[in-house]
Amino acid sequence: DGGITQSPKYLFRKEGQNVTLSCEQNLNHDAMYWYRQDPGQGLRLIYYSQIVNDFQKGDIAEGYSVSREKKESFPLTVTSAQKNPTAFYLCASLQVRGGELFFGEGSRLTVL
Amino acid sequence: DQQVKQNSPSLSVQEGRISILNCDYTNSMFDYFLWYKKYPAEGPTFLISISSIKDKNEDGRFTVFLNKSAKHLSLHIVPSQPGDSAVYFCAARKYGQNFVFGPGTRLSVLP
Numbered sequence: 001d002g003g004i005t006q007s008p009k010y011l012f013r014k015e016g017q018n019v020t021l022s023c024e025q026n027l028n029h030d031a032m033y034w035y036r037q038d039p040g041q042g043l044r045l046i047y048y049s050q051i052v053n054d055f056q057k058g059d060i061a062e063g064y065s066v067s068r069e070k071k072e073s074f075p076l077t078v079t080s081a082q083k084n085p086t087a088f089y090l091c092a093s094l095q096v097r098g099g100e101l102f103f104g105e106g107s108r109l110t111v112l
Numbered sequence: 113d114q115q116v117k118q119n120s121p122s123l124s125v126q127e128g129r130i131s132i133l134n135c136d137y138t139n140s141m142f143d144y145f146l147w148y149k150k151y152p153a154e155g156p157t158f159l160i161s162i163s164s165i166k167d168k169n170e171d172g173r174f175t176v177f178l179n180k181s182a183k184h185l186s187l188h189i190v191p192s193q194p195g196d197s198a199v200y201f202c203a204a205r206k207y208g209q210n211f212v213f214g215p216g217t218r219l220s221v222l223p
Contacts, residue, residue: 035213040216042201042216043156043203048210058210090156100158100161101158102158103148103156103157104155106155108153
């Protein structure tokens with residue numbers, strides 16, 4: 001079945017450590033996105049990529065980094081520079097010409 | 113400045129009745145709107161969309177209404193079921209740009 005796979009679903013890390021969240025899609029979608037969800041704040045865009053080897057900052061990119069070496073994959077690294085990394089992270093994809101965003105199941109990161 | 117607003121953080125409805133979730137936007141250039149449903153610790157699931165050339169779209173128990181002059185859209189769920197209890201997000205986009213999400217409304221359907 002086509003879809004988006006995020007891993008791990010739950011992740012605990014100590015303060016000061018970098019963490020990489022995986023996102024893989026087999027929908028053959030061109031664009032991929034990373035969102036962060038905090039209680040009562042909706043979904044905020046971290047980074048997005050519309051084509052391989054290219055990506056742009058979203059609204060809250062500070063403290064995060066991404067890469068897009070393959071169409072199917074868009075990993076997100078939460079660096080130690082991110083001041084409040086504990087959150088629920090969502091990866092999504094989209095055909096560039098339109099339609100709706102497809103979301104993965106999410107990854108919950110807790111920094112101790 | 114929030115471009116997409118969902119002014120009701122929560123809503124409770126009796127099973128079998130209609131649920132009406134509201135969404136307001138400020139950018140008159142938005143031309144495509146989506147509704148998503150989200151359970152805790154899961155990714156959002158797409159429910160229904162509407163383009164700005166329409167004022168209504170229906171899919172089973174779900175109907176979305178768009179009032180462009182008021183910059184307002186609403187999602188109607190009839191009849192409401194306990195399994196509809198979730199957080200509902202509306203999202204809007206101008207063609208070629210990224211979607212902007214509202215903060216969500218938590219719907220509780222009481223048996």
